[in-house]
Amino acid sequence: MPVTIRHLTHIYDVDTPWEIKALDRIDLIIMEGGVFGLVGEMGSGKSTLATLVAGLENPTYGKITIDGNSPRPGVNVGILFQQPEDFFFEKTLFRDMVSVLKNKGLTQEEIKLQIHSSLDMVGLDHQILDMSPIHLNRGTLRLAAFASVLAMRPKYLILDEPTASLDPHSRNKVIEIINKVSKDVTIIYISHRLQEIAAISDHMAVMEQGRIAFTGIWQDYVRWAVEQNKAGDLPVLNQVMIGLQHQGLDVDPAVNSLELAVEQVLRVKVP
């Protein structure tokens, strides 16, 4: 059963001078399995949609269901907010993660097992559990936060800009982990980096000014962007491929990796 969003409208500060319509009549279905990419410019409503799907706020109008039920944070859906490394507050990572899982009514043995397996999923050493969050670097803390939310075993996991302000090495590591985790958990991946969306998402949606402007797969999105004169927003790789196609080369402008692009260019016959 999927995540179903029906006629969703969300307004902040209703009936005040600061009233803002963040979401406007959104209809969207997110199927179970894989990675669903959600892209859009800053202020397009991505994070608001994430907060509502995570059940942390009630929508002004409309309805969201997850497997036919209302979203329940920490139960059927998890969310990793932007810069989650700031949210730790216990003396050690272990204590922090235990506090979360204790609330789920698990036994000590189950808690330990879940923490260790989630650390394995993100590739962190178990020794890190005895360390204080203030002694860990941002990249490691980001992975620890990821492990913390995975330990809750959510069926759907929303990641809001998980690679923001990370160095390229840490960013690649996060992407790698998402690819691995998405085999067991449905990921809703929010980002404004189209390159990342292209690399990891199976399906995607584009948000513009609180509305869904596009839904489909990456290849369709590239065609849609060209038709809408938005090719300039595409990753450089795709812009280069579009340029080559315009020069008469038989290449696919919707490639989603450098390896694929090189492969295509090498086997093309120059007219």
Added chain:
Amino acid sequence: MIGKYVHGSSSIHKLDPRTKLVLMLGMSLVIYGASPAALLFLLVFVLLLSPASGMPVKRLLGSLRPVLLLFGIILLMHVLFTPGAPLLENLPFATVEGVWTGGIQVLRFILLIMYTSILIHTTSPSGLNYALMYFFRPLGTFGTDIAFMTGVAMTLIPDLFREITILKKAQTARGYRLRGIKGFTALVVPLLNRSFHRVDKLSDALESRCFHSGRRNYYYSRVLSGKDFFAGVVFVIIFISIFMV
């Protein structure tokens, strides 16, 4: 909400921030010295002032909501500890005089909050900052630094509330139950952490823009207009009516 500026073009918006700050201080003194009948007059006056400043009366009354508990405590303290005639036969420690004096004290606080709400609703943070700088100028570098710090602190207050909202959602999503001391710690520790980061970045940004301690210069100089003098005259009339008539 007490502390949020709304851009507008009402007559009160157009008043010089220095005028509004001085009138606010004057009004605070009037509120504390006024008789019960004068307090009722000041209540009617602020309710008329509210639409004139572009702030609906409903929102003005809404600004009292966060402090309702405080009002209750003030009233209770007066009712319990003011000597006088018992309020009810089976409640000998609660007095009629306590209800009267407590009610008046609460009314004074209500008026203070309402007038402050209108000041903040109609004066931009930069305007308030300018007014503070202007009045602290005689104290030299120390005065302008204090005024600047106050201005920056006022600008950061709405940010703090926004941060608390984000943290509440983030910790709830992580499975924390935000109750008791543990829940308090889950909010306060990250809040302090993020606030110190923010302040650190702000101070770096200020330094990188050649900010330094001392007297400030302004590109635009503000000049008091006829409206400011008119507002001053209205205040003097209110003052005379309350204390001298």
